[in-house]
Amino acid sequence: MEQxxxxxxxxxxxxxxxxxxxxxxxxxxxxxxxxxxxxxxxxMAILAQKSFKAIGQKSGMATAGxxxxxxxxxxxxxxxIACGICVAAVNEVASNPDAxxxxxxxxxxxxxSSLN
Numbered sequence: 001m002e003q004x005x006x007x008x009x010x011x012x013x014x015x016x017x018x019x020x021x022x023x024x025x026x027x028x029x030x031x032x033x034x035x036x037x038x039x040x041x042x043x044m045a046i047l048a049q050k051s052f053k054a055i056g057q058k059s060g061m062a063t064a065g066x067x068x069x070x071x072x073x074x075x076x077x078x079x080x081i082a083c084g085i086c087v088a089a090v091n092e093v094a095s096n097p098d099a100x101x102x103x104x105x106x107x108x109x110x111x112x113s114s115l116n
Contacts, residue, residue, distance in 0.1 A: 009048035013065025016041030020072025024079035031079040038072030041065055
């Protein structure tokens with residue numbers, strides 16, 4: 001029965017690692033959810049690896065969950081920072097739309113003239 005509990009930790013770590021790698025690009029809220037999933041997956045993977053090591057077995061699922069959770073943490077942080085930059089840029093444009101409209105039109109004129 002105890003072997004099933006260790007295997008369950010490894011499976012949960014693997015699933016949370018996969019989820020944390022997939023969903024951080026869906027938006028800020030999902031990035032935060034992915035970060036939480038990655039941290040929980042990391043803890044579960046470490047617990048599973050310790051318990052398997054204590055009985056002298058190897059667990060590929062726990063190792064995969066550990067690696068995916070670490071990748072998920074990195075991707076979540078990058079996604080959260082990217083969303084923050086986008087929100088800051090939108091707020092900046094919204095505060096002075098006329099200046100940015102002029103810059104955009106001049107940039108579009110330069111691009112169209114270089115294509116001709």
